[in-house]
Amino acid sequence: MKLLDLYAKMKGELNQIEQELERSVSDDHALLRDASTHLLKAGGKRLRPVIVLLAGKFGEYNLDLLKKVAVPLELIHMASLVHDDVIDDAETRRGQLTVKSKWDNRIAMYTGDYIHGKALSIATQLPNPLIHQILSKSLVQMCIGEMEQIRDFFNTEQSVRNYLLRIRRKTALLIAISCQLGAVAANADRVTANRLYRYGYNVGMAFQIRDDLLDLYGTEKQIGKPPGSDIRQGNITLPVILALRDTNIRGQLLQEIEAIRKAEGFPDTKRAIALIRESKGGNLADEMASRYIQKALRAIEGLPDIAAKKNLIDIAHFVNKRNY
Amino acid sequence: MKLLDLYAKMKGELNQIEQELERSVSDDHALLRDASTHLLKAGGKRLRPVIVLLAGKFGEYNLDLLKKVAVPLELIHMASLVHDDVIDDAETRRGQLTVKSKWDNRIAMYTGDYIHGKALSIATQLPNPLIHQILSKSLVQMCIGEMEQIRDFFNTEQSVRNYLLRIRRKTALLIAISCQLGAVAANADRVTANRLYRYGYNVGMAFQIRDDLLDLYGTEKQIGKPPGSDIRQGNITLPVILALRDTNIRGQLLQEIEAIRKAEGFPDTKRAIALIRESKGGNLADEMASRYIQKALRAIEGLPDIAAKKNLIDIAHFVNKRNY
Numbered sequence: 188m189k190l191l192d193l194y195a196k197m198k199g200e201l202n203q204i205e206q207e208l209e210r211s212v213s214d215d216h217a218l219l220r221d222a223s224t225h226l227l228k229a230g231g232k233r234l235r236p237v238i239v240l241l242a243g244k245f246g247e248y249n250l251d252l253l254k255k256v257a258v259p260l261e262l263i264h265m266a267s268l269v270h271d272d273v274i275d276d277a278e279t280r281r282g283q284l285t286v287k288s289k290w291d292n293r294i295a296m297y298t299g300d301y302i303h304g305k306a307l308s309i310a311t312q313l314p315n316p317l318i319h320q321i322l323s324k325s326l327v328q329m330c331i332g333e334m335e336q337i338r339d340f341f342n343t344e345q346s347v348r349n350y351l352l353r354i355r356r357k358t359a360l361l362i363a364i365s366c367q368l369g370a371v372a373a374n375a376d377r378v379t380a381n382r383l384y385r386y387g388y389n390v391g392m393a394f395q396i397r398d399d400l401l402d403l404y405g406t407e408k409q410i411g412k413p414p415g416s417d418i419r420q421g422n423i424t425l426p427v428i429l430a431l432r433d434t435n436i437r438g439q440l441l442q443e444i445e446a447i448r449k450a451e452g453f454p455d456t457k458r459a460i461a462l463i464r465e466s467k468g469g470n471l472a473d474e475m476a477s478r479y480i481q482k483a484l485r486a487i488e489g490l491p492d493i494a495a496k497k498n499l500i501d502i503a504h505f506v507n508k509r510n511y
Numbered sequence: 512m513k514l515l516d517l518y519a520k521m522k523g524e525l526n527q528i529e530q531e532l533e534r535s536v537s538d539d540h541a542l543l544r545d546a547s548t549h550l551l552k553a554g555g556k557r558l559r560p561v562i563v564l565l566a567g568k569f570g571e572y573n574l575d576l577l578k579k580v581a582v583p584l585e586l587i588h589m590a591s592l593v594h595d596d597v598i599d600d601a602e603t604r605r606g607q608l609t610v611k612s613k614w615d616n617r618i619a620m621y622t623g624d625y626i627h628g629k630a631l632s633i634a635t636q637l638p639n640p641l642i643h644q645i646l647s648k649s650l651v652q653m654c655i656g657e658m659e660q661i662r663d664f665f666n667t668e669q670s671v672r673n674y675l676l677r678i679r680r681k682t683a684l685l686i687a688i689s690c691q692l693g694a695v696a697a698n699a700d701r702v703t704a705n706r707l708y709r710y711g712y713n714v715g716m717a718f719q720i721r722d723d724l725l726d727l728y729g730t731e732k733q734i735g736k737p738p739g740s741d742i743r744q745g746n747i748t749l750p751v752i753l754a755l756r757d758t759n760i761r762g763q764l765l766q767e768i769e770a771i772r773k774a775e776g777f778p779d780t781k782r783a784i785a786l787i788r789e790s791k792g793g794n795l796a797d798e799m800a801s802r803y804i805q806k807a808l809r810a811i812e813g814l815p816d817i818a819a820k821k822n823l824i825d826i827a828h829f830v831n832k833r834n835y
Contacts (some may be wrong), residue, residue: 294658297594300623301651305651316635316639326631327632329677331625334621335540
């Protein structure tokens with residue numbers, strides 16, 4: 188099944204999630220509502236809710252309960268985008284103005300805080316404290332990931348391991364617990380929840396590597412913002428770390444990165460990107476992403492052969508080929 | 512009993528809280544640990560933990576359980592200070608550099624997020640979901656309060672009601688739930704928890720009114736930063752709203768506030784403060800604070816006459832006279 192077909196099949200459930208997302212941020216304060224809704228309306232793939240619902244199929248599927256983890260997980264993702272945009276000084280996201288540029292950094296900071304709080308207050312309506320624990324621990328890990336990213340800006344000496352630890356916290360963890368919490372909220376057994384967690388973790392790792400590849404190999408149309416924005420802000424991603432290992436390229440690439448670091452305004456990244464593309468960094472990163480996808484598929488091999496399993500397999504393949 | 516005697520009497524318990532506070536932020540990431548510890552070391556009255564412990568005396572007192580609400584409540588308070596300092600562009604707090612000035616706004620934003628997450632992940636170790644609900648809902652309300660404050664900057668037409676709603680969310684709520692959660696964590700009955708909540712709420716309202724009075728009537732030595740910082744950043748507090756009602760002063764005071772709003776750099780607030788001091792705004796605000804203290808004392812009248820009740824009464828009187 189293609190991913191669009193999956194979304195079409197899940198339309199009824201996803202509409203309910205969408206309504207709940209809107210409702211969750213609309214009853215408090217006009218400015219917070221506007222800022223949060225602005226972000227919601229910009230859309231997104233709602234990958235985390237989709238995964239929660241599919242994971243829930245491996246237990247006692249109950250949409251009303253699953254909503255109370257699906258909505259918080261999407262909200263936490265959104266809050267991290269709002270705060271990211273402050274850090275990155277990003278003007279647009281998905282072709283729309285960011286909260287920080289439509290309003291300002293102060294509004295963006297409190298909008299993120301507010302959405303975090305909302306997310307947790309929805310999840311805590313569920314009586315299972317394990318869910319609350321997993322969510323709040325992940326919030327902590329995500330912050331650490333963000334801090335590591337800031338610390339490692341323009342650090343051209345960082346290792347692949349460094350990078351992987353960072354994207355694990357920044358991205359993979361939230362997708363992993365989306366799987367896990369869907370299973371936990373549906374009362375699935377522990378083994379099932381752990382398998383789904385491993386699936387999500389590995390899909391999440393591949394997802395972020397693909398995202399980082401796209402920023403170097405995609406067009407502005409594909410990615411919704413100018414390419415090279417990672418390297419422009421100093422975020423040294425996997426293809427760059429791997430390109431720097433290529434001794435034919437290393438010296439020049441280091442110079443280009445240093446020039447970007449020192450530049451004022453909006454530095455040109457064309458030459459740096461061309462150098463990276465000359466190297467094997469892209470291919471190697473691509474292979475790593477594929478290996479994570481293989482691990483994701485292996486993690487759920489033992490699960491019962493229901494339709495949701497097929498959907499999770501499709502999502503994994505889709506993430507591996509993603510080019511938008 | 513004087514407040515210092517109370518702290519001396521509780522020294523053993525408060526030391527444990529202090530250790531737990533330090534431990535809670537020290538095991539993750541060096542930069543987050545440094546930024547969080549910097550904040551911790553700056554001290555503070557630890558009012559929220561003290562109140563949690565006293566409230567816990569009205570149930571089955573168990574320090575290990577009470578810690579798991581006392582520490583999160585102090586952490587949430589700390590996180591709000593870190594984010595406040597970003598908004599206020601504050602260089603110092605309690606005579607120390609703020610996180611945003613020692614590091615930068617980005618570090619301060621994620622340090623706040625991190626401390627929030629830590630707070631919730633400690634509290635969710637307790638098995639009672641009601642505690643998690645109360646905490647996360649309060650986080651939402653605190654954000655709304657902060658947003659209202661930003662929205663109302665330099666709004667000289669705001670009502671006393673506006674102000675009271677704002678400080679309720681911004682300050683009183685966290686002190687109220689400190690009382691409530693101390694009682695809940697100690698398995699006190701519902702009536703007791705509600706009485707303690709009302710005590711905390713009213714003490715919190717008085718506390719913020721006194722804080723706002725101090726900023727206009729205190730000396731730099733008393734308050735640890737230059738007086739008039741509220742009005743300088745546009746925060747129109749109760750004494751100012753009340754002073755603006757005085758027709759002899761209103762016109763001049765509006766002009767002064769407008770001049771502060773338009774000024775660049777570090778505007779002089781001396782004339783505005785002198786005008787406010789000429790009015791009855793200070794006296795009226797003072798009376799309101801005292802009325803909240805009376806309400807706080809009435810709220811706990813029906814509680815058993817144990818030592819903790821006497822301590823809460825002392826704290827209320829202390830808040831009412833506070834001049835630091």
